[in-house]
Amino acid sequence: MTETIFAEHLNQPPKLKPGTxxxxxxxxxxxxxxxxxxxxxxxxxxxxxxxxxxxxxxxxxxxxxxxxxxxxxxxxxxxxxxxxxxxxxxxxxxxxxxxxxxxxxxxxxxxxxxxxxxxxxxxxxxxxxxxxxxxxxxxxxxxxxxxxxxxxxxxxxxxxxxxxxxxxxxxxxxxxxxxxxxxxxxxxxxxxxxxxxxxxxxxxxxxxxxxxxxxFTVGEQEIGPTLAALFARAKQKIVVASFSSHVHRVQQVLDAAAEHGRKVAFVGRSMVRNMGIAAEMGYLEVPDDVLVDVKRIDQLPDDQVVLMCTGSQGEPMAALGRIANRDHRVSVGPGDIVVLASSLIPGNENAVFRVVNGLMALGAEVVHKGNAKVHTxxxxxxxxxxxxxxxxxxxxxxxxxxxxxxxxxxxxxxxxxxxxxxxxxxxxxxxxxxxxxxxxxxxxxxxxxxxxxxxSSVGEISEADLKDRRILGDEGFISLFAVVNSETGGLIAGPEIHARGVAEDDAVFEKIRPDIIKALEQAVVDQSNRRDTYQLQQVMRRVVGRYVSQRLRRRPMIIPIVVEA
Incomplete structure (x- = not known):
């Protein structure tokens, strides 16, 4: 059974036969x-x-x-x-x-x-x-x-x-x-x-x-009492984060809010859109006088407010992530309760806990599947x-x-x-x-x-592009610039060295400038009468790359540029 999934280098499939x-x-x-x-x-x-x-x-x-x-x-x-x-x-x-x-x-x-x-x-x-x-x-x-x-x-x-x-x-x-x-x-x-x-x-x-x-998976009805208990003990604002299409969870939040005299505002474009569709089609029953526009929440006391928002997977641009980063009109602080009413999608753990930590640092109590039955x-x-x-x-x-x-x-x-x-x-x-x-x-x-x-690009980003982005994010960037004589190949200006995100001042690279100049001069001699700027760029890359690897223990992206004058 397990052999098929690990099979490597399978051939192209045969032409589809009749009856298949x-x-x-x-x-x-x-x-x-x-x-x-x-x-x-x-x-x-x-x-x-x-x-x-x-x-x-x-x-x-x-x-x-x-x-x-x-x-x-x-x-x-x-x-x-x-x-x-x-x-x-x-x-x-x-x-x-x-x-x-x-x-x-x-x-x-x-x-x-x-x-x-x-x-x-x-x-x-x-x-x-x-x-x-x-x-x-x-x-x-x-x-x-x-x-x-x-x-x-x-x-x-x-x-x-x-x-x-x-x-x-x-x-x-x-x-x-x-x-x-x-x-x-x-x-x-x-x-x-x-x-x-x-x-x-x-x-x-x-x-x-x-x-x-x-x-067996826990039934949805078992989540209602937990939410009701949270609403009963909450003294200030309640923020519930869920998938923007989770109609059942939103229904439970609306029912709990109505029972405890709170107003609910949807936060996040997809949440507003999807719940509007669900309510219009009869899949979501909205209790009378419970929903309010998010722009009105400032006019209500915190103990009457529930915010139903997106961002339960730690998405940085979703509502909850922006709230945690203090980049949203909605704010949370001591006494507020934030409920993550969703499961963790594999791969999102770090992003989710980053948001949880941000919310808790602001003083909010964060309730999630790991410490309460708030999701199934x-x-x-x-x-x-x-x-x-x-x-x-x-x-x-x-x-x-x-x-x-x-x-x-x-x-x-x-x-x-x-x-x-x-x-x-x-x-x-x-x-x-x-x-x-x-x-x-x-x-x-x-x-x-x-x-x-x-x-706006679709399919233009390759794995090589992502590798470059990871290197830039993890190791930083070094640019090298030199001008050589178009006839003799001799160095006219440079090399100039600039680093970003390498945690070292540009001055540290002054030690390597003589080695770069020497390597360029030797490369010009080796090339005889042929002036190949690409080869000169590679010479600079190798010299600097070896230096930062051995002395600084880093592997930054290195962009060498050689121009002729």
């Missing part, structure tokens, strides 16, 4: 985010989800990370539809970037999911063609015949998708859990899972995010996954949505209930999985990398 269903994960297998898979049969494609991944500290300056669209870039006309399982950013955030390439690809999803997507697309000035679906509905998109199944998640209107083709069937759970007492009363439809299992599921694509967590996951734990495997009894299993450790843990759960290890497909992004005659296996690999969004 091909599945290509382009994101989400190896990361928590950037979820996207492509199904291919009879020359047509079905895209399932199209999300973003948020950058880590090792990716400075990056705003978002997209799936790699190169595999489908030249086949946009073959895409029958984009099917979205739910409205979280890691499943819908990259849709605008895909529709930039072809705006009329049909978007399919639940009512709330499409509303969130359409709001994003308006910002990109794209008017999509959409089809709203709900649980129990069946629709065909070319050779793909889809049935939609209700699943419970941390956002309303989430769907699993069952896909029938001439070459086999696929059941994709999307993100889900099995909360038996959800706030909206909409449970994961295990009866439908059982019915589809009886019908036949050739490939079960299963959410892996919580596969390492034993037992939206993903099925190991016990729930085991239930699903026993109910569906698929022919093949393909864990999706998670890091490598999550995918492996999910595969082991499937194996524990009797699935043949040879039928458990552990793949990573870019692996090509073919389903033929009821057997699924990895048959090759396509190029697949991160696509970085940096400001």
């Amino acid at each position: 269903l091909r599945v290509i994960p382009l994101g989400g297998l190896g990361d928590v985010g950037r979820n996207m898979s492509v199904l291919e049969v009879e020359g047509r494609l079905l895209v399932m989800d199209c999300g973003v991944l948020f950058p880590e500290d090792s990716q400075p300056g990056v705003d978002l990370i997209l799936p790699d669209f190169d595999y489908i870039r030249d086949r946009l006309d073959d895409i029958a539809a984009i099917v979205l399982t739910h409205g979280h950013e890691d499943h819908i955030g990259a849709v605008p970037y895909l529709l930039r390439l072809k705006p009329d690809i049909p978007l399919v999803g639940s009512q709330l999911t499409l509303a969130f997507v359409e709001a994003k697309l308006r910002e990109h000035r794209i008017t999509p063609y959409t089809l709203a679906v709900k649980e129990g509905q069946k629709e065909s998109f070319g050779p793909f015949h889809c049935e939609f199944v209700a699943v419970n998640h941390s956002i309303p209107d989430a769907l699993a998708v069952y896909v029938e083709t001439s070459a086999g069937t696929v059941l994709n759970t999307g993100d889900f859990k099995m909360d038996q007492l959800p706030l909206d009363g909409r449970i994961t439809d295990l009866r439908a899972f059982a019915r589809l299992g009886e019908k036949g599921v050739d490939l079960f694509m299963v959410d892996s995010t919580n596969a390492e967590v034993p037992g 996951s939206g993903h099925a734990s190991a016990g729930e996954l085991l239930y699903c495997y026993n109910i569906v009894r698929p022919k093949n299993v393909m864990p999706i949505h998670g890091e490598v450790r999550h995918l492996i843990a999910n595969g082991k759960i499937a194996e524990s209930m009797g699935t043949d290890p040879e039928r458990i497909v552990l793949a990573k992004d870019g692996h090509v999985v073919d389903l033929k005659d009821g057997v699924a296996k990895v048959v090759g690999e396509i190029p697949n990398g991160y696509v970085y969004v940096d400001g």
